[in-house]
Amino acid sequence: MTEPETHDTSDPVAGFGVPERHADRSAMGQGVSPETPNPAAATGASGAGDGHATDVIVVGAGVAGLVAALECAKVGLRVTVLERRESIGGCVGRIELDGLSLDSGAESFATRGGTVAELVESLGLSDAVESPNAAGAWLAWPGSGRRLDAAPLPRTGMLGIPANPLGDDVRRIIGWRGAWRAYADRLMPILTIGRAHSLGKLVRSRMGDAVLERLVTPISAGVYSTNPDDLDLDVVAPGLNEAMTRTGSLSGGVGQLVEERRAGGAVQGLRGGMHTLVDALAAQLERFGVDVRTGTEATDLERLGGGEAGSTGWRVRATALAAPAEASATGEVLVAGEPVDAEPRELVLDAPYVILAAPADTSRRLLDQAALGWADAADWPSAASVELVTLVLDAPALGAAPRGTGVLVAAGTPGVTAKALTHSTAKWSWLAELAGGRHVVRLSYGRAGEANPLDGRTDDEVAALALADAGALLGTPLDASMLRASGRSAWRDALSQATIGQRDRVRALEDVLAAEPGIEATGSWVAGTGLASVIPHALEAARRIRHLAVNPGDAPDAAGETPRDRSEGDA
Numbered sequence: 129m130t131e132p133e134t135h136d137t138s139d140p141v142a143g144f145g146v147p148e149r150h151a152d153r154s155a156m157g158q159g160v161s162p163e164t165p166n167p168a169a170a171t172g173a174s175g176a177g178d179g180h181a182t183d184v185i186v187v188g189a190g191v192a193g194l195v196a197a198l199e200c201a202k203v204g205l206r207v208t209v210l211e212r213r214e215s216i217g218g219c220v221g222r223i224e225l226d227g228l229s230l231d232s233g234a235e236s237f238a239t240r241g242g243t244v245a246e247l248v249e250s251l252g253l254s255d256a257v258e259s260p261n262a263a264g265a266w267l268a269w270p271g272s273g274r275r276l277d278a279a280p281l282p283r284t285g286m287l288g289i290p291a292n293p294l295g296d297d298v299r300r301i302i303g304w305r306g307a308w309r310a311y312a313d314r315l316m317p318i319l320t321i322g323r324a325h326s327l328g329k330l331v332r333s334r335m336g337d338a339v340l341e342r343l344v345t346p347i348s349a350g351v352y353s354t355n356p357d358d359l360d361l362d363v364v365a366p367g368l369n370e371a372m373t374r375t376g377s378l379s380g381g382v383g384q385l386v387e388e389r390r391a392g393g394a395v396q397g398l399r400g401g402m403h404t405l406v407d408a409l410a411a412q413l414e415r416f417g418v419d420v421r422t423g424t425e426a427t428d429l430e431r432l433g434g435g436e437a438g439s440t441g442w443r444v445r446a447t448a449l450a451a452p453a454e455a456s457a458t459g460e461v462l463v464a465g466e467p468v469d470a471e472p473r474e475l476v477l478d479a480p481y482v483i484l485a486a487p488a489d490t491s492r493r494l495l496d497q498a499a500l501g502w503a504d505a506a507d508w509p510s511a512a513s514v515e516l517v518t519l520v521l522d523a524p525a526l527g528a529a530p531r532g533t534g535v536l537v538a539a540g541t542p543g544v545t546a547k548a549l550t551h552s553t554a555k556w557s558w559l560a561e562l563a564g565g566r567h568v569v570r571l572s573y574g575r576a577g578e579a580n581p582l583d584g585r586t587d588d589e590v591a592a593l594a595l596a597d598a599g600a601l602l603g604t605p606l607d608a609s610m611l612r613a614s615g616r617s618a619w620r621d622a623l624s625q626a627t628i629g630q631r632d633r634v635r636a637l638e639d640v641l642a643a644e645p646g647i648e649a650t651g652s653w654v655a656g657t658g659l660a661s662v663i664p665h666a667l668e669a670a671r672r673i674r675h676l677a678v679n680p681g682d683a684p685d686a687a688g689e690t691p692r693d694r695s696e697g698d699a
Contacts, residue, residue, distance in 0.1 A: 183677065184480075185207075185442065185482045188485035190651060191218055191663065193666070194217075195247065197418050201418050202416060205677055213423070220233055226520040239660070241660055259394070259396055260556060265536060267343070280532060282343070287365060288347045290343065291383035293339075294307050318372050318377065327359040334378040346548075349536075349547050350572065358576070359627060424475065425446060426446045442478070481648075515572070516619075517571045518615045518616075536548050549601045551602070571601075
């Protein structure tokens with residue numbers, strides 16, 4: 129199966145949101161310390177109330193925030209990054225289990241566009257780029273007699289939509305009846321007036337419920353954490369509307385796009401894990417004197433100059449939260465450089481420019497406070513709750529990779545609670561070598577519109593459930609004696625940019641920001657799922673700030689016009 133535009137089908141992580149880590153079984157991710165010396169911020173005028181000078185405030189230290197901060201710092205701007213959590217990287221994080229440094233979130237990136245590869249090269253990581261095992265993923269679904277059935281995912285399709293509905297690999301999953309119903313798509317006329325909007329509704333009407341429920345829905349849940357009925361076709365499968373019109377059928381359109389996109393649909397990873405990308409970004413941020421303050425939550429944003437449109441400058445209020453305790457050189461226990469009994473410290477930072485790179489809930493709250501004239505729509509989609517469980521196993525039988533690189537799970541599959549599984553040591557040869565005979569398996573939990581099944585469970589209970597699910601999905605008996613370590617990472621604010629109407633909501637926000645001097649919003653909630661969407665969006669946001677810093681006269685006025693706009697109008 130051709131990989132979706134945004135993510136690897138065998139990677140269950142949706143690729144957005146900020147993870148909560150359970151520290152009892154896993155180490156916290158590594159990041160830039162909030163006490164890291166920052167020579168660039170040590171001189172100049174003070175920010176209000178903090179004795180700190182800065183040109184750009186970046187809220188959020190996920191990959192979008194880190195990339196934007198570095199892009200601004202490269203031209204000499206003084207940058208301060210505020211991150212609520214104690215580690216940086218967002219969904220590209222690290223978890224330490226059984227002596228292995230593993231990805232706690234995204235473990236691959238789509239190669240389309242080339243932007244991620246360019247960043248990797250600029251950070252000196254090109255030699256670490258790895259391609260995954262080409263074996264591909266499997267699908268599990270409810271079989272006859274209330275048992276689990278499994279088979280390899282069809283390779284000639286897109287988002288689960290088959291280009292050849294009568295192919296053996298398709299019939300193996302949906303049966304002859306489902307295959308003939310799907311083939312009827314070739315005989316039905318295509319409506320040439322208007323466009324299809326909902327992925328799920330299109331598949332159901334053209335190919336029937338079997339294709340939708342057994343092939344498309346598991347991928348939608350695994351990649352986007354969203355019901356396919358709510359996914360915008362033009363976002364998740366750009367060009368498919370036009371391809372259907374050209375070929376006269378949905379399967380024909382899929383086949384045409386599969387051929388066109390073979391070269392751009394690949395995914396790659398990094399030897400050592402995708403979290404090494406965050407390590408490299410952190411090193412560059414330190415080199416350029418960026419002040420990264422972890423454990424610091426932005427609580428308020430306001431425009432300077434009395435709150436009038438067209439005024440320049442922004443004030444961010446933040447709270448420095450308690451950090452893990454450490455011993456000073458004298459043996460005194462400190463928290464974030466303060467005595468352990470110190471109260472959380474309130475910070476006030478003023479700067480000409482601000483970039484909001486936090487998750488949707490935080491960014492939207494700050495935008496509301498900034499009084500930009502943007503009416504935050506109440507119909508924004510609800511955030512999904514996704515949790516990833518990583519297991520390190522002594523299970524020699526898994527050496528045969530019995531289910532390829534992973535398994536996507538159809539809803540209602542008996543005996544399984546997880547929605548997806550990645551067999552990481554089967555997918556990445558470098559990890560298999562590093563693991564030395566151990567196996568790393570990742571399971572994803574949480575479907576759109578449902579409470580997360582891991583809520584309220586203890587770590588031991590979650591590990592036992594994940595072990596049972598892994599054994600069922602991999603078709604290999606696994607017991608507690610094989611479990612060497614387990615860890616959890618949770619996303620409670622995973623907002624998909626691919627839902628119907630989200631593009632219009634984002635455009636409305638971008639129109640408001642375009643008329644405001646020196647404020648930008650970036651991150652997966654506005655850019656889209658996956659690093660191939662997030663990184664170029666963050667770069668563009670930072671470059672607009674850089675341009676404004678070098679050419680302050682280009683700031684828009686209260687009417688949203690720049691001097692260039694006015695001069696062109698006079699001409």
